[in-house]
Amino acid sequence: MIELQQNYARLPAAFHAQMDPVPVKAPRLIAFNRELADFLGLDISDSTEGQLAALFGGNTVPAGARPVAMAYAGHQFGNFVPQLGDGRAILLGEVEGRDGLLRDIHLKGAGATPFSRGGDGRSALGPVIREYLVSEAMHALGAPTTRALAAVTTGEHVQREQPVPGGILARVARSHVRVGTFQYFAARGDTGSLSVLVEHVIDRLYPAARNADSPALDLLARVIAVQAALVARWLSLGFVHGVMNTDNMAVSGETIDFGPCAFMEAYDPDAVWSSIDRRGRYAFSNQPRIALWNLARLAETLLPLIDDDQQAAIEAANGALEAFPKAFDQAWVENMRMKLGLTEAREGDVDLAQRLLDSMHAGGADFTLTFRYLADAMDEDGDVGKLFELFSGREGIEAWLADWRARLDAEGRGDKDVATDLLAANPALIPRNHRVEQAIRAAEDDDDFSVFDRLRSAWLRPYDPAPGDADLIRPAAPDERVARTFCGT
Numbered sequence: 001m002i003e004l005q006q007n008y009a010r011l012p013a014a015f016h017a018q019m020d021p022v023p024v025k026a027p028r029l030i031a032f033n034r035e036l037a038d039f040l041g042l043d044i045s046d047s048t049e050g051q052l053a054a055l056f057g058g059n060t061v062p063a064g065a066r067p068v069a070m071a072y073a074g075h076q077f078g079n080f081v082p083q084l085g086d087g088r089a090i091l092l093g094e095v096e097g098r099d100g101l102l103r104d105i106h107l108k109g110a111g112a113t114p115f116s117r118g119g120d121g122r123s124a125l126g127p128v129i130r131e132y133l134v135s136e137a138m139h140a141l142g143a144p145t146t147r148a149l150a151a152v153t154t155g156e157h158v159q160r161e162q163p164v165p166g167g168i169l170a171r172v173a174r175s176h177v178r179v180g181t182f183q184y185f186a187a188r189g190d191t192g193s194l195s196v197l198v199e200h201v202i203d204r205l206y207p208a209a210r211n212a213d214s215p216a217l218d219l220l221a222r223v224i225a226v227q228a229a230l231v232a233r234w235l236s237l238g239f240v241h242g243v244m245n246t247d248n249m250a251v252s253g254e255t256i257d258f259g260p261c262a263f264m265e266a267y268d269p270d271a272v273w274s275s276i277d278r279r280g281r282y283a284f285s286n287q288p289r290i291a292l293w294n295l296a297r298l299a300e301t302l303l304p305l306i307d308d309d310q311q312a313a314i315e316a317a318n319g320a321l322e323a324f325p326k327a328f329d330q331a332w333v334e335n336m337r338m339k340l341g342l343t344e345a346r347e348g349d350v351d352l353a354q355r356l357l358d359s360m361h362a363g364g365a366d367f368t369l370t371f372r373y374l375a376d377a378m379d380e381d382g383d384v385g386k387l388f389e390l391f392s393g394r395e396g397i398e399a400w401l402a403d404w405r406a407r408l409d410a411e412g413r414g415d416k417d418v419a420t421d422l423l424a425a426n427p428a429l430i431p432r433n434h435r436v437e438q439a440i441r442a443a444e445d446d447d448d449f450s451v452f453d454r455l456r457s458a459w460l461r462p463y464d465p466a467p468g469d470a471d472l473i474r475p476a477a478p479d480e481r482v483a484r485t486f487c488g489t
């Protein structure tokens with residue numbers, strides 16, 4: 001029913017371990033993304049729900065497929081682990097999307113592989129629900145991301161702190177190659193495999209790099225550019241990835257591996273949720289710095305391919321890395337201008353945006369709603385009551401509003417146009433953490449997927465709230481707040 005290509009499986013044996021998913025007892029389809037299936041040209045019109053469950057549960061492997069677990073290494077919280085790899089995931093193969101580009105179809109929770117390192121190769125249902133909801137919301141919010149194609153429950157329990165229902169997520173990516181994939185070969189001194197990997201990634205993601213003087217250096221520059229744009233986008237949405245280990249950074253520039261991720265509510269540059277991030281390495285405002293650190297690790301792996309002369313290679317790689325802060329700052333201020341309804345670049349824009357963030361921080365204001373309610377100031381009555389209510393004190397935001405109005409006036413656009421732009425740039429609906437938790441609790445504790453279903457459809461239209469969405473728009477009440485999130489493991 002699905003015809004898969006085997007581009008990654010055809011790479012040399014060192015790249016992967018060939019194996020089928022380990023079947024599960026009773027796969028049941030709990031979500032299927034028809035729009036994405038359509039985009040991927042999957043022919044599932046004749047398939048029953050049971051067949052889809054068997055497919056995405058890993059019980060039936062499409063004819064001709066050669067599933068593989070991918071090898072990779074990675075720095076986890078700064079410590080290098082020379083072998084990680086897909087310990088609970090399997091790449092089924094690739095399909096061509098309607099845009100003519102290949103996409104991986106990958107099952108997460110598909111059973112133990114040679115990379116499992118003692119783990120059970122499974123995923124609990126909770127993390128499957130989190131990744132489904134948050135990755136699809138990220139897509140709707142305009143951030144490059146892996147996507148969710150389907151989710152199943154397995155009919156089996158997995159042992160975590162206690163037994164919990166198991167789940168499998170079928171996810172889709174432009175590529176699952178990570179910074180850690182490059183590190184895997186570099187750590188083994190396997191320059192031959194590294195150049196095969198570079199060629200594969202260039203073919204797949206960055207064909208224009210093929211004609212550069214140094215394709216490896218050009219590839220590096222392109223990954224740096226897409227990561228700068230990605231992390232700037234995260235910051236414009238209040239997103240904290242949570243585990244930016246080098247094995248969780250895709251060279252495609254897609255957000256990948258949604259573990260203990262969260263969207264912040266009250267603005268806090270030091271926001272951390274992950275239960276394992278005790279030192280705040282992956283805190284909200286640290287993300288650009290960490291991205292650059294990870295990219296430096298990627299650069300190191302590429303040195304032997306950039307230039308035979310090591311010193312020259314280092315200089316070239318450093319030159320590429322130096323572009324990151326500038327690209328990030330540029331992307332950040334562009335995102336902020338959009339969020340503030342500004343169409344022209346002017347000096348002082350960074351400062352204007354930063355002062356709004358500072359007053360949110362001081363006033364404990366909700367990040368998402370502060371931006372969303374800016375549009376109210378453009379109404380005829382200019383009623384900013386809802387906006388002010390988000391802040392514990394008015395002074396900071398009142399003074400800021402006056403400066404912002406003056407800055408908008410200098411562009412001379414009509415209030416209505418500005419309001420329309422503001423509403424299109426600032427979401428009303430984001431995956432608030434307590435809602436994600438509610439969906440997980442209902443599913444894991446009561447086999448109830450109604451919360452999951454409701455969130456799944458509401459978060460597809462973040463900029464376009466409906467009358468029944470009021471409870472999803474508001475921040476968590478104090479007794480609803482989620483202080484910690486946990487990895488899927």
Ligand code: AMP
Binds near residue numbers: 489
């Ligand atoms: P993650 O925290 O999902 O980024 O995973 C880090 C590493 O641990 C990857 O190599 C995973 O494949 C592996 N891993 C995570 N959970 C499991 C599991 N339940 N069984 C086997 N390997 C796992």
Ligand code: MG
Binds near residue numbers: 247257
């Ligand atoms: Mg991972």
